[in-house]
Amino acid sequence: MATGKKVYATLVEKISEVEANQNETLSQVRKSQENMENLSSERDSFYFNLATIYFPEMDSLSVEKTLEEVKADMKRLLLGKQQRRQDLERLVSDVQKTRGTSQARLAEVEHEIDSKVEKRERTGSFIVEDLSKNEKYQELVVQADQSKKRLKQNKSRADAFKFETTEKLKDFQENALFMYLVNRNYGQPNATGNSLTKTIDSWVANLTNFRKNKKTYDFLTTMPDKISEEILKQEQEFRDYSSQIREIESKTEEKHGLPLILEEENIMNATKSDLVGQINQLNENYDQFIGEMKELENTKGKFYTEAMKRLTGYLKGQTIAELRERARETPDPKDDGIVNRIDGVDEKLNSERKILNSLLETQKSLTKKLTGLRSIEKEFSNQRYTSSESRFSSGFDMGHLILAYLTGRMSVGDITREINSHQHFKDPTPSYSSYSSRHSSSSSNYSSGGGFSSGGGFGGGGFSTGGGF
Secondary structure (H helix, E strand, O other): OEEHHHHHHHHHHHHHHHHHHHHHHHHHHHHHHHHHHHHHHHHHHHHHHHHHHHOOOOOHHHHHHOOHHHHHHHHHHHHHHHHHHHHHHHHHHHHHHHHHHHHHHHHHHHHHHHHHHHHHHHHHHHHHHHHHHOHHHHHHHHHHHHHHHHHHHHHHHHHHHHHHHHHHHHHHHOOHHHHHHHHOOOOOOOOOOOHHHHHHHHHHHHHHOHHHHHHHHHHHHHHHHHHHHHHHHHHHHHHHHHHHHHHHHHHHHHHOOHHHHHHHHHHHHHHHHHHHHHHHHHHHHHHHHHHHHHHHHOOOOHHHHHHHHHHHHHHHOOOHHHHHHHHHHOOOOHHHHHHHHHHHHHHHHHHHHHHHHHHHHHHHHHHHHHHHHHHHHHHHHHOOOOOOOEEEOOOOOHHHHHHHHHOOOOOHHHHHHHHHHHEEEOOOOOOOOOHHHHHHHHHHHOEOOEOOOOOOOOOOOOOOOOOOO
């Protein structure tokens, strides 16, 4: 008699064997597919070599000598190449003309800009001359310069004073007795306190030399704001001078037409920038067209690649017999050799294809069988056949059943029924319990209607006549 665990171990072992077979088959499939790819690449290269014999390059002579079946396609491609060359020649000519016009216009614009610059400089000298004769303007410039100088000096002094004030105020603020009197408004009309506290405050004031130090303290706390106000006034003064100066300059500039000259110069500069951008783009187009024209000079460029693609496709559609017959018609023996090699690769491909198809069928069969085995394993576990109480009858052979399933002599249902019919759970082993625990709860069953009577028992009359067993 086998245990459920032992039978389950056999099942899992067989599943692992099938999985190993499946993995090995998958590896063989991948290897076969790789062989097919390599053979196909080799076959393509042979067809390409064969096509080069029948169409060595993209020119009129090759087109005339190529296969009659593809000659029309080759002619269309050659005409397309020739048409593209003509289009490029026209595009290059257009670019050269447009670029020449743009460059001529750019030269004109640069000349106009130079003229505007000269005019602006002459106008500037006239403006400077007028302003130098304007007494009010010159006076304002002097005043503005002096104001600016004072403002700069005072700002520097204000920064230094602010730093010094912060350091000195720290000494006062850290003096508890001095700040006590400040907070009590000592010496002020609004000072608080009675006669006793005022006496104490006077004593503290004498101790700290309060009256003298308070003047310094007040100066340090109020002076920064006053300095800031003065700085603001000086800044406004400088702005006023600058505004008056700018007003005189603007009127003088307008008198001599400087704003219009500057506007015209800006327009010319913008025009120049646009022209430079256009010329740069034209240069890029020119380089691109010239590059493509050089590519067209190559008789094995993109048009030849397209022609070879079509010719190779045609040759692949021919049978080996047709290819052999065509090769015999040419004086060059090279194509005969290439056709033989294509035939050899085709044989290898057919052989490898059969191997691959067989492996794929095996893979498919193993996948199906593995799915069935896993369903058997799942049912086995769901029925708790792996428990320690699970037993199988003598002669039950899980390995034999799985072999029958793998060889197609049994189905998943057949095996499941075999498992169910041979499986059973062994009887549970009685567990220990004390006599008292087993009988104390049932003592109430001994009633007056059966067992020992409620009125009898031991003593007082022995067994009662109304009860008994």
